[in-house]
Amino acid sequence: MSSPAPSRPRPRPSADPVPRRGGDTHRRRPGRPHLLALLFFAAYTALSVTKHLQLRSTGYDLGIFEQAVRAYAELRAPVSELKGAGYNLLGDHFHPILATLAPLYRLFPTPLTLLTAQAALVALSVVPVTRLAIRTTTPRLGTAIGIAYGLSWGLQKAVAFDFHEVAFAVPLLAFCLESLALRRWRTAAAWTLPLVLVKEDLPLTVTAIGFYILLSGRRRLGTAVLAYGVLSGLLIVLVVIPAFNPDGHYDYLHTATQAAGDPLTRLLLPPQKLGTLLALLAPTAFLALRSPLILLALPTLAWRFWSTNPAYWGLDHHYSAVLMPIVLLAFADALGRLDRPGLVTRAVAVSVTASLLALPFLPLRDLAGPAWRPSPWADAAREVMAAVPDGAEIAAVNRLAPQLTSRARVYQFPQALDSGTKPEWLLISDPARGGPPDFPWESPRLREIPSSGYRLAMERSGIQLYRLADR
Structure with a gap:
């Protein structure tokens, strides 16, 4: 009796579930995302630095954050006199990640250090967004998406409004979501670890990421990330911030707990909130909604729209910066799920066109002239x-x-x-x-x-x- 023929080993499932329309072309041009990031770094730096030099920056918030970083550089608690005599900023918002700027500030003790660091952090997020977009489309279309991302209104407004700690969250989220799209679960989980050190609302996003990983089949890892987000968030808001706050509580909690009508009306009205949703999704031709990654924008949108503070509802300031990588990476992921190349091309064209049409109304337009005009004062x-x-x-x-x-x-x-x-x-x-x-x-x-x-x-x-x- 003849022995059975040896069975052939089964091919291992691909570790890369995202379709690569451009084949391996993106591997031959690894510099595209980095070159794009370098160009946006130059533009962001020019915008924020010239603004400061022309006396268009403010104590609230550039001065406040410089006082905190200066204190860290001098091995002191992050006290900001602009907030009040002896006021420890960890009693206002939880952002110990600012201490990582202390060595750089020690070498270059100027507010321009903070502005340049912010420009670098935001520009760095262009790399994972462009990289995933190239992977799911083609090098040319992916680069176009990277340009649309770099020009996105949320990033421009954040860079133009002095300095804020959320600049750290932008690249962390971008690299995390890129890993989620590629099903690199452990890498994605690792990117969530420092997020809770950026600001006290980000544990909500970490919790959502943990839930996403859990639903994707990695139950133990997903549960660990979910628990990390929940426990760190509760510890920060209920224990750490009140311990440093002069009044012994978290000052912004009342905007979330204050009663204001039925929940649905509170979340969706006034119409300004719907306008923010439209501004987020329209540049993706609403295709970002086809990717489950878009669900990770819900925690940020929820706390902003639930708040009774109107400043959180619209397009101004830095509040939408963390949403930009989520929306554009969801867009790139969604394009990889489409089997209609013509639709992909048209969607990218819509995205780039929307960014270019909005440019005359956004801060980077000043680089065409106004940013360089000397202030009369x-x-x-x-x-x-x-x-x-x-x-x-x-x-x-x-x-x-x-x-x-x-x-x-x-x-x-x-x-x-x-x-x-x-x-x-x-x-x-x-x-x-x-x-x-x-x-x-x-x-x-x-x-x-x-x-x-x-x-x-x-x-x-x-x-x-x-x-x-x-x-």
């Missing part, structure tokens, strides 16, 4: 601020505060006067005398300065420096 402001000694205690208006936080102890005007803190110096802008525009809470208090014991020490173009009369 810059020279005068620098002359006045040069009279402030290093290490001085000074209360400054919001627009001038971040110009001094690298070398002085800066408080916010007029809050410093109300709190009883009486710094030796005051730096203010008086628009009535030709100074730069101020904020609504500043002008009404200018007339009180002489009666508070300060005398004018120097003035140029409406920018005034006062000093306590008994000094």
